Amino acid sequence: DHTTTDTLRTPIVAVLGHVDHGKTSLLDKIRGSAVSEGEAGAITQHIGATDIPLDTISGMAGELIDPTDFDLPGLLFIDTPGHHSFSTLRARGGALADIAVLVVDVNDGFQPQTEEAIDILRRTGTPFVVAANKVDTTPGWNSQDGQPIQRSLEAQSERAESRLNENLYEIIGQLSDAGFSADLYWRVQDFQKNIGVVPLSAVTGEGVPDLLTVLMGLSQRFMKEEMAIDVFGAGEGTVLEVKDERGFGATIDTVVYDGVVHNGDQIVVGGQEEPIVTEIRALLQPRPLEEIRTEKKFEKVGEVGAAAGVKIAAPDLDRAMAGAPVRVVRDRPVEDVIEEVKAELAEIEVDTAEDGVVVKADTLGSLEAMANALREAEVPILRAEVGDIAPRDIAVAETANQDEHKAILGFNVDLLANAETELENADVKLFTDEVIYQLIEDYETYVEEKQR
Numbered sequence: 521d522h523t524t525t526d527t528l529r530t531p532i533v534a535v536l537g538h539v540d541h542g543k544t545s546l547l548d549k550i551r552g553s554a555v556s557e558g559e560a561g562a563i564t565q566h567i568g569a570t571d572i573p574l575d576t577i578s579g580m581a582g583e584l585i586d587p588t589d590f591d592l593p594g595l596l597f598i599d600t601p602g603h604h605s606f607s608t609l610r611a612r613g614g615a616l617a618d619i620a621v622l623v624v625d626v627n628d629g630f631q632p633q634t635e636e637a638i639d640i641l642r643r644t645g646t647p648f649v650v651a652a653n654k655v656d657t658t659p660g661w662n663s664q665d666g667q668p669i670q671r672s673l674e675a676q677s678e679r680a681e682s683r684l685n686e687n688l689y690e691i692i693g694q695l696s697d698a699g700f701s702a703d704l705y706w707r708v709q710d711f712q713k714n715i716g717v718v719p720l721s722a723v724t725g726e727g728v729p730d731l732l733t734v735l736m737g738l739s740q741r742f743m744k745e746e747m748a749i750d751v752f753g754a755g756e757g758t759v760l761e762v763k764d765e766r767g768f769g770a771t772i773d774t775v776v777y778d779g780v781v782h783n784g785d786q787i788v789v790g791g792q793e794e795p796i797v798t799e800i801r802a803l804l805q806p807r808p809l810e811e812i813r814t815e816k817k818f819e820k821v822g823e824v825g826a827a828a829g830v831k832i833a834a835p836d837l838d839r840a841m842a843g844a845p846v847r848v849v850r851d852r853p854v855e856d857v858i859e860e861v862k863a864e865l866a867e868i869e870v871d872t873a874e875d876g877v878v879v880k881a882d883t884l885g886s887l888e889a890m891a892n893a894l895r896e897a898e899v900p901i902l903r904a905e906v907g908d909i910a911p912r913d914i915a916v917a918e919t920a921n922q923d924e925h926k927a928i929l930g931f932n933v934d935l936l937a938n939a940e941t942e943l944e945n946a947d948v949k950l951f952t953d954e955v956i957y958q959l960i961e962d963y964e965t966y967v968e969e970k971q972r
């Protein structure tokens with residue numbers, strides 16, 4: 521038996537925003553700059569995440585950071601693909617991410633997925649900063665690669681600077697419309713009350729030192745207590761994605777946010793019907809500094825401690841759900857852990873009605889977000905489930921009483937091939953989209969037209 525040892529874990533930083541606004545480029549830049557700082561060995565690439573230690577961050581932030589001000593180990597960045605709702609990133613009733621970076625293209629401003637992200641940030645109370653990205657595309661811009669943003673602004677013509685300012689104030693106005701008081705980060709005194717906006721470029725790297733500085737400051741000041749974990753505790757995590765992996769079958773890409781997970785551990789994972797009880801066959805990490813999206817070869821590791829991203833291979837994971845909890849059993853009855861997982865899943869169970877539409881979503885978190893949005897739109901739900909659209913969903917939708925409810929709303933899901941003819945022959949309307957608002961708007965328009 522171990523004695524309890526509290527230590528500070530790495531804060532989890534989610535990078536989110538509209539498609540193409542530059543989330544992945546920003547992370548690539550942070551990784552790339554870290555490599556050119558000569559700290560390549562220090563960065564560890566995780567499944568779905570990148571861990572950047574404090575030393576490396578302070579190297580990149582240069583004059584802006586004094587590393588002795590900090591005692592958190594670094595930052596663990598999670599990239600979220602634009603079409604994939606940030607709502608997957610949930611943990612124990614709240615947000616998995618401790619803080620977030622909302623990436624907004626300075627030229628485009630707020631877009632549907634920006635709004636969606638901001639809704640979830642508000643609902644989960646997640647502190648965030650705004651990365652006003654692509655400043656280098658401002659007409660007449662004179663790029664200052666990798667420099668703090670003030671240095672870069674000093675090098676701009678008045679014309680370029682005022683063009684940029686117009687765009688920045690547009691974003692600050694949009695944040696205010698969304699109910700957040702915001703300002704350029706160097707004018708923010710209290711980051712708990714005001715959202716800091718950091719102008720930057722993911723391509724030239726100017727302003728990136730500022731972003732890292734603000735993130736370290738935010739996590740150090742407001743999150744230190746929440747970062748204290750028992751390093752020997754039974755691991756807890758969240759499923760990011762369920763993926764088939766050659767030679768391993770179904771695996772779960774997991775972010776571990778508490779305790780430690782060992783190879784061979786018995787785990788309980790939220791499944792589509794029942795919690796799945798299984799034993800870990802392998803813990804897989806990408807090889808150092810390999811780009812994860814192209815990574816095919818993994819390294820087997822013996823254990824993974826929070827916070828980290830890891831691929832877990834174990835039997836019976838094919839029914840696991842993205843967004844569901846993962847718990848290591850260790851030293852306690854498995855029934856207790858099953859109950860824990862059930863209780864957590866019950867929290868996000870959607871209220872269904874006698875009559876209503878069928879809802880399908882890619883993850884538990886997005887199902888929850890869909891249910892919230894539908895409640896606000898006063899659209900009742902007959903059944904809500906995670907997964908692609910199957911023949912039985914069409915059968916269920918057909919049983920709706922009102923014609924307008926004979927509909928399936930699918931968020932980020934596909935129509936299974938064996939359900940295609942079923943749909944053709946059924947009196948059921950299918951709506952799919954990758955933006956929740958759009959999906960609901962399309963359905964509402966359909967209902968209005970039907971009622972005419």
Ligand code: GTP
Pocket residue numbers: 537538539540541542543544545546600601602603653654655656657720721722723724
């Ligand atoms: P999804 O993952 O599809 O949601 O997109 P993303 O937000 O990860 O965007 P990504 O990083 O893939 O960037 C989209 C495009 O914008 C790419 O062509 C990038 O090169 C470009 N881009 C991103 N950041 C910048 C920037 O700061 N300046 C310029 N000029 N181009 C950028």
Ligand code: MG
Pocket residue numbers: 543544545600601602
């Ligand atoms: Mg991306």
